[in-house]
Amino acid sequence: MSTSRFTPEHIAGCWRDALALWDVQVRLSPPEPHVPFRPDADHANEPLAYIDLTKRQVFVHFELLESMGAADSLMAVLAHEIGHHARFPHTLGWDAELRVMEQRLLPGLKQSLTNLFYDLQVNEFVGRTHPEDLCRVYRGFQRTQGGGEVSPMFFFYLAIYEELWGREPGDLVPRAAMAPMEERFPGLRAEARMFAQTFYALPHPRLQFLYFCATFIRYLGKLDETTYTLPLGDDVSLPDVDDWDSALQSGGRWEDALEEARAKGWLDEAHDTKAPDALDHINRVTQHLPGTGRGKLRRALVARHYRRLVDQHLLKLPSAPSKPEPYLRTTPEAWEYGDDPSAIDWTLTVLTQGHLAAVSPLRRELEADVPPASELGVPSVELYLDTSGSMPNPDAQLNTMTLAAQVLSASALRKQAKVRGIIYSHTDPKLSPWMYDEETAREFLLHYIGGGTMFPFDVLGTLSKERPDALRVIISDSDFLSNVATDEHMKMLVEATRRSRLLVALLALPDEHRARQALAPALKERNFRLVVVKWLSDFGPAAAALSQALLEK
Incomplete structure (x- = not known):
């Protein structure tokens, strides 16, 4: 760190306060300084904070935080990261489910909006007590970006926080862009106020997400070109193949929420709410993912889809039962007093012992007939x-x-x-x-x-x-x-x-x-x-x- 402002004692105190804000105990290590992914890159393009779930470690870009003029916001930044881990999304399975539904509603979307969705939820909670700390981060972010043109989506996003926290218009959004944005998107400010009043009052997260997608689509532009950068964005890990596979089977859990969203007028003919073909759906949710892993993920999900189809035709039976039933009788022996009476083979006793059967019974135990470990005669x-x-x-x-x-x-x-x-x-x-x-x-x-x-x-x-x-x-x-x-x-x-x-x-x-x-x-x-x-x-x-x-x- 280039500054002595963030002392170990100060960081530890902010970490304790952030945990106390959520009233949770998490299995995460206290924050450490972010190490730039590329030493020669512009630090403004590096993440401000994130959690490495592999190491269960929180990282904070302290230099960037100070250059944004938001050094006093460290506790709020840490509380934001804890909020992702503790509640929004809490599990990557839920994140995968939202990403799958997102591609169903907004097919071809280049960059997922789920992180922005979670930020709205986390910041509402943190902002109940520390709104100015978060505002300081968003103002500083715009300064580090050079004060250039703000995208309609980010402008609307900041306008929601102004309404949520009772800020004057222009406190977060660039004042110079207010009139042009209102002319380009008539009713933008009123829609931001309505969003802040409606989104947080909805009773179920599935309804929240449908309302979120239906509202933000107006400000996205071309779905296959839309990208965005947030000061506290890209801090949620990607789901794994099990999360994705389970999410692709979750469509039925959304039908009631989709029906209610249609009834409320949030979704119309412009929103494709039909469940796509399974393989098309797999393509949608993987085609925008970064890196070469997308190909491996897609192939794994396709393989699981075919496995389910195969299992519809074949019943998987074990080659040998784990506890084989005993049904073969052993060699007969004389039954003696004290032996189990159920072991007496009365049919064999009568046939062989004649009139002495009652006084000289024979017993035979049952033993397991274990099938061979592999079935013989099955060819390659x-x-x-x-x-x-x-x-x-x-x-x-x-x-x-x-x-x-x-x-x-x-x-x-x-x-x-x-x-x-x-x-x-x-x-x-x-x-x-x-x-x-x-x-x-x-x-x-x-x-x-x-x-x-x-x-x-x-x-x-x-x-x-x-x-x-x-x-x-x-x-x-x-x-x-x-x-x-x-x-x-x-x-x-x-x-x-x-x-x-x-x-x-x-x-x-x-x-x-x-x-x-x-x-x-x-x-x-x-x-x-x-x-x-x-x-x-x-x-x-x-x-x-x-x-x-x-x-x-």
């Missing part, structure tokens, strides 16, 4: 998945062929079999190693190539020589019939069939008769099967039925 499974352009990218839209492959894969893996995937299209097929768990297989089977279709007969031939006992399933459509039309390719298919335990063609076709004509040489082989699916929507159930026929018996 190779899945050849067509990902040509005739089917959509499974990340963006439901691909029922991909779903069929996932169903077959999960069914085999739940039988303790192993699975190998071959993703193909027109060139360079993707080949996985043998996979032993569902998550790995699910991740691999979400790959997509696109373009034209050319079945990899050379790969089929090579793998059938390596593993002649495998069960092979080809998932495709009418393009496969075109691929196998040449004599050479048909010969390779027949040879691979003879080297497989079973080779199944699971094809989406409107006409089974044509397929039987095209595949006549292969159908003569006892190890070849043709399964035709007429409707793409039937691929999932067809794969479930096929897996039961191939792996359950």
Whole structure:
């Protein structure tokens, strides 16, 4: 720190007062000085304060706070950060739920408004007793930004605080911008007053958020371009994949609030309140997230969506019960006085002991018949998945062929079999190693190539020589019939069939008769099967039925 004003004693005292303001005990370390993310960067663009949840540590940019002329506001700044941790949002699951609803109402929004939403709630509480401390921060922030033009959204945001804390217009908002903003947005000041009177009186946080979004949309401009910087913004951590996945399933919890918002006139035709397709919703909530992690997050959420679809078709049963039922009887022994009377096998005693049965009974205990740890006879499974352009990218839209492959894969893996995937299209097929768990297989089977279709007969031939006992399933459509039309390719298919335990063609076709004509040489082989699916929507159930026929018996 370049100043001695923030002594350890002073910081500790402000920290105690901030905790006392919320009357909470939090598992956070006392504040430490912020270390610039980039030493050569302008410190005005660094965060003023934030919490590192990994280290459970509060950081404060003391130099920036002093340069803003808000050194006396340290306690209010710390109370603001504690408020995020203790109540608003309190959990990242709630933050994810709001971000999901936000993208439903404001699709394409570049930067989330949730931090601003929480700031309105935190600052209302802190400002009950320390409004001037917070005002000092917002005035100082504008000075450090060079006093340039204020965005409509930030202007409206500051106007709300003026109304909330009983400040004169121009105390926080730039006076020079008041008339132009009122001309550009007629009724802005009246709307800020109405917001301050309505927002904090609403009985439920879901209603608060819907009212917040419906009000602020007027001041955002183009959603895909809107960005903003707040002096106490970007201090809430991002949710993790579990938070996002749970939030994407939370739509039903919002229906009553959405209905009430529509009845109150907050939401109209301009607000899209329909729940989007699941994969479209995943794309919406991840496309604006910073960094390269967005791709990994999206893929993880897509994988979980397909897992739920798979589980709709397959019932996951353990291979062996944890407490097997005892039902096999042991070798008979003479029952003696003091033994358990229920252990007597009276039928066997009468048949063997005759008239002495009553005085010389025999006993047999029950013992558990424990099934084997893995189910015998379940073959290794190779899945050849067509990902040509005739089917959509499974990340963006439901691909029922991909779903069929996932169903077959999960069914085999739940039988303790192993699975190998071959993703193909027109060139360079993707080949996985043998996979032993569902998550790995699910991740691999979400790959997509696109373009034209050319079945990899050379790969089929090579793998059938390596593993002649495998069960092979080809998932495709009418393009496969075109691929196998040449004599050479048909010969390779027949040879691979003879080297497989079973080779199944699971094809989406409107006409089974044509397929039987095209595949006549292969159908003569006892190890070849043709399964035709007429409707793409039937691929999932067809794969479930096929897996039961191939792996359950």
